[in-house]
Amino acid sequence: MKKVTILLLMLSMAFIANAQQELPTFPDVKIEDLKKKEYAKDSSAEAYIMMNYGNGWVYKNSEGGYEIAYQYFTRIKVLKKSAFERATKTLFLYKDDNQQNIETIENVKGKTYNFTNDGITIEELDPKDIFKGKYDKSYDKVSFTLPKVKEGSIIEYSYVVRSPYPFKPKDWYFQYNIPCERSEYTFSSPTNLAYRILMQACEGKLSFDKCATADEYRTCQWLMLNVPALNREKYVANLDDYTRKIHFELAEYIVDGMSKPKNLSMDWPAFDKQLLIDEDLGGRISKISAFEATAQSLKSQKTDTLELAKEVYKYVQSNFTWDGNKYLFTKNPLKEVFNRKTGSGTELNLLLISLLRQVGIEANPVVISTREHGRIWKDYPMITRFNYTLAHVNIKGKDVLLDVTDRNLRWGLLPSFCMVGEGRLLINNKSQWLPIRTPEKSGEMINMEFTFGEKESELESQITYAGVGYQAIDYRTEYNALGKEKFAEKFRKKLSTIDKALVEFEGFSNTDTDVQPVIAVSGKITEGYSVVNGKIYLKTIPYDGTTEHPFVSIERAFPIDFTYPTEETITCKYTIPDNYAVVELPKAIRVTLPEDGGRFNFSVAQYQGGKVIVITSQIQLKKSIYGVDEYQAIRTVYDHIVAKHNEMIVLQKK
Template structure:
């Protein structure tokens, strides 16, 4: 009876897991940046660290600041997790996660770490419920020269309803204050019907970590695809065969024990020019690939991209919806009567969806209530909008297919790992006369082919109607482009500068401006312009081409007057970069281990034409500056010219490369620093001597 019960439970579990992989994959997310093969090697020569729960070093409690990062509010002294598997007569196969955290509190801002909240899933029936038990903790303080340990009051543990089928266990570490060391441990038991893989183990946090360790022992009947992501090296990486006692004679046997350690991990700082935090954090991930129980049919969960495409094309929420296009026939006929070329068909279809539908801001694969309903409601998620666009393009006899991708906030798209759950967005791909176009109709103010910045994340996968798909390089069509101009008179005797100013927004700068201000009243942007230059007296603001021609730039012009109360009639100082000035370097860190991702190229230009009054001259002509990044990745040109009573100042900053390796960080930082230095340089106008 015991063996039969086990067999029945395992069959139910494998069936459940298979169904999850086929029908529920859109709900899961996995982020992986780089692939590493974990090799077993001898670490006997390395310093190991195996503390004892309930016992801390006096030096850790006395520590006033962390030597590796004096700004740290806290530091993980020990962060440990271990996963094992066992068989339960009621719950079937379960994962058991033992966790142990020890933290040094260095600043009062980190005291919230002494209040712990852990979510658990509790579905219907014990076989679908996670259990939390063996919660214990201590706080350590120095009092009158003595190390004092305070145990956590178990009565402080609370179990509260969260949302849906989730509950939260909450507890507080007693007597925690600045200078304390706190530690706690707990055990979480998760049926494999709830989750078939361990949660990713992250070796980095928002504060430094001296020792982060993860262990897992995988029994012979489970196979996982193990991947490592991030930029920190493993201090220890071990694997060794071992005997595994799961608790069932059919399931006991051999297995493999893994141990991964990262030592002295710096705090993760959310630096500028990255995609999303999860792309950079060092972590280990597991994906179930095979479950093979003796006497039962093995189940393989590893997908190929062909499997992904087949799943999508057959899914009711994707491929089936893509083929429901009868509601578009009237619009198709209307376009066919007007358009004379395939390019016109494409543009008219794109413009129609842009104006007809409103994106609701959500990003996931699949249609909620069907594309027809979304079209009738004139609103839908990104997948619905662009599936409808693709269907309309196909109705117009154009070669159009959807492309799945991962947005920047969702994490990198990895060609090496065919997982639907890593994708959360759809755009449309069209081929006309041998030329490829990427279209996204969620953006009402984007010109044809200009993808929104959140989609510019490396690659996508084309899902064709027939045949095999392919990977596509999702590159920006345009740059972030601004041109600012000032034409002004220098009036030293009045201590003022008077003239007119204009700015032109193109490419992604135009899209950003239109997204913010097209639907706003004119005075909203007028106030923004005035706040941007509070020292200016601005009048006669005019905006041209708000959205009349999306291919063209947005143009703003105004008159201005700038007064300097400290100016002297004999000597007049002013910074000629009156607008668009780089006042600080956006790259602050001395070192960086992460690459730079600028989303798209950049072009920022400033031209200032200044007329001097009679009797005044430029005291000294500044040297021209030309700074270039290697391989024509970027260029900064600064120049001052004088012709008669006219002074022209020009600054041009161009980044043509969008991604830089960490090894190139210092070059880019120095490039920006030279821009800041030159933009801070004043001109001096003086009165000619009689």
């Protein structure tokens, strides 16, 4: 540890926070590194980062304003062909709408090291292979590919990004989807700019963590060694929420001409007040004269508060179209949204709040961070951690959260991207955290019936899928998005072993969302079972079974997020020929989660003298989120599910 500390302190002497800085000298690539065939700490790794170095520094530009520069160096050992794509680096540089404040890149360099009979060969990145261009109105794109990469190569690249946005420095990531031997970062800023530095998933794992002030600059340095890969796993809302990283926020500043510092830090009451009066959020909620006639009409028809609220919700949901955007703040006045009949999710939900208030029902905004945006950090109020707004009403003592972006949703149901655990309810002097729960589950009932055909291995099949709750909504949404024919084709591909499958739909054309949607698929399976030594082998669950384990990792460092409570029931019925007898059947099993958190029931029954076999699989998960401490129990349940869904029924000729 002492050697590491000395190295970092020596490097810090070179970090004079100005417009130009040189990369420190890194160790040479060694032949023994090039000869390595695998990473000792993770033999499955396709590559690993040997060194990841970053340096961010804030400095004064020639006009007296502040900018920020980032200097990066990365060295990667390539072990397998699947890692060749890591030789291509793509960067996105932000630019404002006026194209005045633009991020730029400079000093792009790269090398590929290979081992040959003559020793180490080095291929350098040719500047003509660095491609720059426009990506969209907000970003330019820069990409390059290092040359002559093969298994065993070591690649490295470095570059500097300059940004006119020093108020929100870029995050530093210690962790990626491949292991990292060494990751270090230095951040320097003038003492008149004070930054809040937040560590995520780094507690107790840093090998070095130190800040010091000298010559009116504050410099912080961090080092992390032997960082394991963070691989994408199933049932995670946002993997970035669990990645080891450092986040920066400008908390306070004072510049020339100011008599005292400007404090950007807020407590939650100040945060609530700011959003309630902001002209692009709470300040947008106002009476809309164009709605007056509709409001009066609805009020005259409905005397019950709940029924009136539902009518207003239905009116907005049916007459306005979501443009697909998710912003915390509005970009247009609600009057304009009303006239155009379209807007962002926040704009439509604020419109709903306005209309509810206009008919005499108290409604208020709830700000959230959507699933793809990441978790809210409740210790520190930061507006940047929020990106969406819902509507809230409390009717007859019951909290109801509303979103009008999806016309397939019923009263009180939210889109999946809003299922995030908590939101901040904004009410003058009474703001609070509000749990985001759903009164509905996601359920699916699959019924399969098979009878033996005239030819060997042939089965006649009839399969129905019935959606419940959120699964029904998903069916309707996809049906409306794809159209009947494309949606049918999706099921034909899913059940590809059914020859010329006939797909029929029930309950999809009805506008009443309480009607259960059903998909019926029928047809002949030419290779429906295997025959070995006169015995017939039938799959226990031939379609839609869980045949691959979703939780392969022995341990898991983050919760399991199923989005909603879920239920799945699969019933598989085989009618077998009279001249065959059952030799082997799977055994029934019942597995439960602790504290009644869910269960798996697998049953087998025979009817009509053994001629009819019925397999039933029921999976019930009563919670939407299971904690890390519940992972092993969930994993054990799925051990049994996968095992049972992969078992066979064995028949033999009498």
